[in-house]
Amino acid sequence: MAPAKPFDRDQLCSRRGRRCLRLAGDQTAVIYPTRREHSDGYLLWDAGGPGTSPLDPGASRAALPTWTTGFDLVVLAEPWTETEVSARCLAELAAESRRDPDHCPWRRLVTDVHEYARALVSFEKQEGSLNGVYAASYGAVRALPAVQRVTARGGFAVIESPAPPLGTSATTIVRSRLEAAERAIVWTSACARSECARRYQILGQLLRGDDQVDPDDVQLALLGMSYSPQENEAFLRNLWRHGGKVDRVGAVSLRQVASRVALVTGAGTALHERVGYLAGTCSMYSHWPAGTSAFARMHRACATISPNGYDSWADHHRIGTQARKNIALVVNRRDPVVPWALQRLWRADSVPANVFTFARPGHVTMPESVAAEVGAWLDQRQARSAR
Structure with a gap:
């Protein structure tokens, strides 16, 4: 092509x-x-x-x-x-x-x-x-x-x-971003201390994945939903109510949000916007973490991009x-x-x-x-x- x-x-x-x-x-x-x-x-x-x-x-x-x-x-x-x-x-x-x-x-x-x-x-x-x-x-x-x-x-x-x-440091940025996303998702609706702790536990289980959801999709979807958590309040309320169990429809929704964050099409092809995102982000900050999480892997190209x-x-x-x-x-x-x-x-x-x-x-x-x-x-x- x-x-x-x-x-x-x-x-x-x-x-x-x-x-x-x-x-x-x-x-x-x-x-x-x-x-x-x-x-x-x-x-x-x-x-x-x-x-x-x-x-x-x-x-x-x-x-x-x-x-x-x-x-x-x-x-x-x-x-x-x-x-x-x-x-x-x-x-x-x-x-x-x-x-x-x-x-x-x-x-x-x-x-x-x-x-x-x-x-x-x-x-x-x-x-x-x-x-x-x-x-x-x-x-x-x-x-x-x-x-x-x-x-x-x-x-x-x-x-x-x-x-x-x-x-x-990019390492600080990535860590802070992931922590803040989880916090925003948990606190989308008010919760007592015990309920908030339960929600964090549910997210932890989701991030390990199951037969319905991929842990990579979950991490990227949480990042995506944190942009506007209140727009996703109904999905999250349902998630808390069912103890973190996600049906097929919910799994599709998570994959769609994850694709938007990763800047890829549904078929798995990177969008031009992903090129723009990496060209800007990787060249502006240094010390990108070489982790195995989906968000860290998304920035692997940073190792090849000059300041x-x-x-x-x-x-x-x-x-x-x-x-x-x-x-x-x-x-x-x-x-x-x-x-x-x-x-x-x-x-x-x-x-x-x-x-x-x-x-x-x-x-x-x-x-x-x-x-x-x-x-x-x-x-x-x-x-x-x-x-």
């Missing part, structure tokens, strides 16, 4: 409500103009992922907080979205193999920090300065050059539920004290995808000066009450600069 690109840029960029801009290094910026008569300026938006793309037909600004409404949103497409990937590469990734890594063109798939920085300069030469940055989850790390650039000259950055800062330069960039491009005043950190204390213990590392690093918190189960965007607080903070900044 011939190599294929995941997206047809020309076709997708012609869609109504977006326009595309060619940047240095053959990168693409997708711009979603505001529907208001007058724009508040350009806001770089990085929704995280990795493995998501503004070139996706379903991508839009509809679910964003209200304070973003007046801005023209700018999203940089990752290299994997326009890079040809062979069927052999996808097959090897689905098989979780480390052999023959050259079949996946990782150098062309990884977001290099210097290329990212050049893309920012290229955009501003063509369109004008970015006024702010809104970066969530993994995007908070990937957009670091933009945060540094924009806040140093007085612009703002809003960082939401950020992935762990650079330098965090993307962000670590050394961060060492030489510190965010100054004044610039920190221009950064707001939005933290979800009940986020199982980026657990509070990992988000808190950003505070320990003394990066943000303004912290807004909320507590909702799942990897969710800020509620309207917090969005209003962030909007008020931005209004105060604008009022001070107008004096």
Whole structure:
């Protein structure tokens, strides 16, 4: 089978409500103009992922907080979205193999920090300065050059539920993620101490597998359900009620969720998004565990992917004290995808000066009450600069 690109840029960029801009290094910026008569300026938006793309037909600004409404949103497409990937590469990734890594063109798939920085300069030469940055989850790390650039000259950055800062061990990330997922699943509905202990015991049994479910599917499905545990409350309530026994229908549901987490099709073929996920995650963090669990095996390719330069960039491009005043950190204390213990590392690093918190189960965007607080903070900044 011939190599294929995941997206047809020309076709997708012609869609109504977006326009595309060619940047240095053959990168693409997708711009979603505001529907208001007058724009508040350009806001770089990085929704995280990795493995998501503004070139996706379903991508839009509809679910964003209200304070973003007046801005023209700018999203940089990752290299994997326009890079040809062979069927052999996808097959090897689905098989979780480390052999023959050259079949996946990782150098062309990884977001290099210097290329990212050049893309920012290229955009501003063509369109004008970015006024702010809104970066969530993994995007908070990937957009670091933009945060540094924009806040140093007085612009703002809003960082939401950020992935762990650079330098965090991947081993710590994997362990924290698995523990937080189990905790989120157990606490989807309130339980007394004895009932919570029983639920943990049920999960332990499930993770060992039985004649209906594969333990790998269970682990990945738990991770998937933790993104939005309340949406899976009925399934979990039934699971607790029956002592962890899963019928055929339940086993199919678990396999479907596991496939979405692993980024593979029902037939077991890796999706292009899996290439994007690994290219971003593996190149940003180091010391990936060589375990036998499904989640650890999913990252085996990390052993063959070189760092993307962000670590050394961060060492030489510190965010100054004044610039920190221009950064707001939005933290979800009940986020199982980026657990509070990992988000808190950003505070320990003394990066943000303004912290807004909320507590909702799942990897969710800020509620309207917090969005209003962030909007008020931005209004105060604008009022001070107008004096």
